[in-house]
Amino acid sequence: MNIVLSIIFFISFVFLKQMSSKYIQTQATKKNVDDVRSKFISLSVNSLLFILLFSLLLNLIDIGFGDISLFLSSIFAVLGVALIAQWSMLSNITASVLIFFIFPYRIGDKIKIESDEMVGVITDIGMFHLSIKRDDGNVILYPNNLILQKAVIKLTVAGKKTKVHAPVKINRPPLTRSNSEK
Template sequence: MVEFIQTNMLFKQILFGCLLILGYLVIKRLGRRWIEALADNKRVSFKRTQFVVKAFNVIAFGLFISFFLIILDVGFGDVSIFLSSIFAVLGVALFAQWSILSNLTASVLIFFVFPYRIGDRVKVAEKDEDISGVIIDITMFHVILRHSSGNIITYPNNLILQKGVTKLVAQPSTQASSPALEAKQ
């Protein structure tokens, strides 16, 4: 009888494990399609799209492993000790590199919520400098602008989320002549 219960429990674990793997693969595929469709809609570069897809896959894999360990009935104490050790090492390693990590995180946020796209003319609210121009690229670490003077400005992603950004509209040319004005001359 005990052997039957253990076999039945093992069968359930295998069944739930297979369903979890199938669910993981479906979520991974649907997530990738959704991110790529969003990237096409926002005219995002291929490299940046691949970065966001990889970040999504890492998070999905972490959740998959967590659920898989729960299904295998691995003790919470064992897993928590292992994860706390990993996070302690990562925390110490990344503390010195916080700006890199914040720029990468800001890149993902810009991908999903930044209201401006490549080709838009914007001005960043910076009191000391004229940070304005046309967005020519949004990379993992910088938003790249072409200033009206022709200069290229690279502005860090984490700062562009902290500053006010104004979308500039094309101003009508004051030099343009009208047929009525030409007739008077």
């Protein structure tokens, strides 16, 4: 029975991994994201998926959480101390994942960050920061966790200029007088 559950677990993991990777790749293409970043997001999502499915498998084959709680709690204690020491890095990585899925701006968009009065074009979206090229040529590295906390205005869309709508001219045939009007 445990072998059957393990096979089902493996097949489910492979299927869900392919589906999530495909979704992440379409989002990366849609948002013009670098391959390195999309691979990181894919690795993070697939690792979380593995942990969730593996925990479910352990519960199904009666290796309960209580049996491995000492091992897991010691690992989480060490990770907790390490991550608290690097809280800023962790928040930037988490913000990077959020930016990948919900940030409405793409590379090439000209933006304005309200509180800092910064205007520039997004040239790169990395794991820890956005690269913003200002009009004076300087490149500013703006932390991911701060960009989610600030009001950001999109000034132009990547590769497109703002359209100015001109009045529409309608070509009509010239009016002719009927014989009775002449």
